[in-house]
Amino acid sequence: ETGVTQSPTHLIKTRGQQVTLRCSSQSGHNTVSWYQQALGQGPQFIFQYYREEENGRGNFPPRFSGLQFPNYSSELNVNALELDDSALYLCAITTTGRMGEQYFGPGTRLTVT
Amino acid sequence: KQEVTQIPAALSVPEGENLVLNCSFTDSAIYNLQWFRQDPGKGLTSLLLIQSSQREQTSGRLNASLDKSSGRSTLYIAASQPGDSATYLCAGTGTASKLTFGTGTRLQVTL
Numbered sequence: 001e002t003g004v005t006q007s008p009t010h011l012i013k014t015r016g017q018q019v020t021l022r023c024s025s026q027s028g029h030n031t032v033s034w035y036q037q038a039l040g041q042g043p044q045f046i047f048q049y050y051r052e053e054e055n056g057r058g059n060f061p062p063r064f065s066g067l068q069f070p071n072y073s074s075e076l077n078v079n080a081l082e083l084d085d086s087a088l089y090l091c092a093i094t095t096t097g098r099m100g101e102q103y104f105g106p107g108t109r110l111t112v113t
Numbered sequence: 114k115q116e117v118t119q120i121p122a123a124l125s126v127p128e129g130e131n132l133v134l135n136c137s138f139t140d141s142a143i144y145n146l147q148w149f150r151q152d153p154g155k156g157l158t159s160l161l162l163i164q165s166s167q168r169e170q171t172s173g174r175l176n177a178s179l180d181k182s183s184g185r186s187t188l189y190i191a192a193s194q195p196g197d198s199a200t201y202l203c204a205g206t207g208t209a210s211k212l213t214f215g216t217g218t219r220l221q222v223t224l
Binding site for chain 1: 117144145147149154155156157158159162202204206210211212213214215216217
């Protein structure tokens with residue numbers, strides 16, 4: 001049990017729509033990262049937030065954006081959805097006490113039709 | 114740019130066998146190396162974390178090693194069980210806690 005929760009579990013959207021995915025942890029860790037995992041692939045780093053500010057970004061376009069709130073929960077927003085955005089979206093918190101060990105939530109499965 | 118490769122892509126073994134999963138990475142300047150397990154359609158479960166100053170970590174039937182000079186890590190599973198069937202992913206951590214993942218090894222342990 002990682003204590004990291006994500007909502008919703010599954011989501012179906014139409015191409016061109018916008019989506020918001022949410023992540024929270026029981027202990028309120030101040031570093032949260034988001035990853036995209038396409039079917040049969042390893043997760044790809046989208047971006048990371050540390051104390052409410054973006055702290056690193058992977059090779060994803062600006063229509064992928066995020067927020068981190070004072071309670072350290074986080075949102076991933078994707079605008080103008082494309083079919084290739086269909087994937088499992090994972091958030092992870094970093095336990096600073098363990099030199100950067102990351103614990104993942106169960107993910108949100110997004111299907112774009 | 115860090116690249117992580119895992120071999121084999123898939124592996125099937127009978128119950129009770131010991132097995133080794135391989136992970137190689139191109140940039141030796143990793144902060145640490147983490148092994149994960151992923152069940153179908155689920156999130157990632159952290160199995161072992163090896164810091165850059167360490168050479169191995171053990172947890173129960175699992176043992177992971179790290180050789181930064183050769184850019185390799187291995188995950189050893191002793192006395193495999195059907196419940197070990199899953200995809201195993203390794204990931205190297207660079208700066209800012211960014212994880213770079215391999216594509217995983219899909220393990221099936223048969224009765």
